[in-house]
Amino acid sequence: xxxxxxxxxxxxxxxxYFRMRMSAPSALADARPGQFIMVRVRDxxxxxxxxxxxxFDVGTVASEFSxxxxxxxxxxxxxVVGKGTATLSTYHHGDHVDLxxxxxxxxxxxxxxxxxxLVGGGIGIAPLYYLAKKLVERSRVRFFLxxxxxxxxxxxxxxxxxxxxxxxxxxxGTLGDRGFVTDVMERHIRGAAGKRTIYACGPMPMLQAVxxxxxxxxxxxxxxxxxYMACGMGACLGCVVKGREHSDESPDYRCVCKDGPxxxxxxxxxx
Numbered sequence: 001x002x003x004x005x006x007x008x009x010x011x012x013x014x015x016x017y018f019r020m021r022m023s024a025p026s027a028l029a030d031a032r033p034g035q036f037i038m039v040r041v042r043d044x045x046x047x048x049x050x051x052x053x054x055x056f057d058v059g060t061v062a063s064e065f066s067x068x069x070x071x072x073x074x075x076x077x078x079x080v081v082g083k084g085t086a087t088l089s090t091y092h093h094g095d096h097v098d099l100x101x102x103x104x105x106x107x108x109x110x111x112x113x114x115x116x117x118l119v120g121g122g123i124g125i126a127p128l129y130y131l132a133k134k135l136v137e138r139s140r141v142r143f144f145l146x147x148x149x150x151x152x153x154x155x156x157x158x159x160x161x162x163x164x165x166x167x168x169x170x171x172x173g174t175l176g177d178r179g180f181v182t183d184v185m186e187r188h189i190r191g192a193a194g195k196r197t198i199y200a201c202g203p204m205p206m207l208q209a210v211x212x213x214x215x216x217x218x219x220x221x222x223x224x225x226x227x228y229m230a231c232g233m234g235a236c237l238g239c240v241v242k243g244r245e246h247s248d249e250s251p252d253y254r255c256v257c258k259d260g261p262x263x264x265x266x267x268x269x270x271x
Contacts, residue, residue: 001025007095008061008073010088015151016080017123018089019056022097024074031058032106033131034224034262037076038232039088040098047084049230052257053077054127054201055102074101077126077154103232104261107131107199107222112138114195117219118164119144119185119210121202122152127224127261128201129158136162142188143167146181146206150174182209189217197221198265211265221265227256234258242269 005022013019038050053076060070080089091097107127110116116135120128125145135141142165147153153175159166168176169184177184189196200210201224214221229239234255241260243252246269254260254267 001027002098002100004096005074005099007091007093007097009093010091012089013077014154017077017154018080018085019075019077019155020088020091021073021075022099024058024072024099024101026072028074028101029058029060029072031055031074031102031130033109033134034106034127034222035102035104036127036232036257036261037074037099037101038103038229039076041084041087043098047087050100050232051084051088052103052227052229052232054224054261055130056126057130057133074099077123077129079123100232104257105259107224107262109134109138110197110220111195114139114197115192116141117144117185117189117196117198118142119146119181119198119200119202119206121146121181121206122148123154124200124202124206124224124226125154126201128199129155131199132159132162132164136164141165144169144181144185144188145176146170146184146202147175148172180206180209182206182213185210186213186217189213189219200224201226208270211268211270214265222262223265223268224262225256225260227261229257232257243267244269 008021010020056077057075063071144167146169148171169181198221227239230236239256240253246252
């Protein structure tokens with residue numbers, strides 16, 4: 001659906017990272033974890049294209065208008081990397097943006113009796129918070145969060161308030177373990193018994209490492225891909241990735257926006 005959203009709040013959670021809350025129609029409460037929104041930054045030709053953002057959270061709050069019922073909201077977490085996100089970072093309460101939402105294929109919550117392993121890198125944690133909110137209602141959840149420095153470790157307190165066990169690793173050792181978060185996760189998987197599923201979102205090198213761990217250990221894994229996209233609905237084919245059966249003779253492409261952004265790891269070609 002397309003709608004005008006009023007910005008409720010927009011604050012910096014770490015240097016260069018922002019969390020924006022916007023009003024939304026009540027129907028958006030049915031959005032699935034892992035789906036995304038397309039934001040038209042402003043009513044002008046520059047920037048021309050909408051920007052995709054994973055849904056960080058969906059919920060309801062009391063309306064600020066007397067006599068009105070609860071107000072549905074949608075949140076996104078974003079990093080300032082260019083003109084579009086730099087413009088978004090200047091918006092305040094009462095400003096408006098045009099949204100398309102919800103879009104894409106979300107996560108499968110799976111068996112409630114198994115342990116859920118969440119793995120996020122930097123801004124890649126964005127779709128994992130809403131996922132964690134749903135999973136903790138039915139399963140034990142562990143969250144492995146990685147970044148280059150402590151400034152790239154976001155919203156740890158929010159995950160912990162949900163009751164999620166959180167583990168942190170940074171490349172430079174300024175917070176948590178020193179090294180790759182995928183190494184921390186693999187040690188846990190190999191040292192623990194029982195059924196589990198991995199859910200991951202982050203930079204491609206991290207997702208490649210997660211896919212390798214899933215293949216070596218036989219643990220089911222779902223990945224949420226990040227991609228530049230123009231339409232968000234599979235029409236422009238600007239966000240395709242290679243499927244598992246892809247070859248020069250028999251191409252196998254998947255649209256991140258329509259077929260994903262969430263895929264079972266074994267649906268994709270990683271090398």
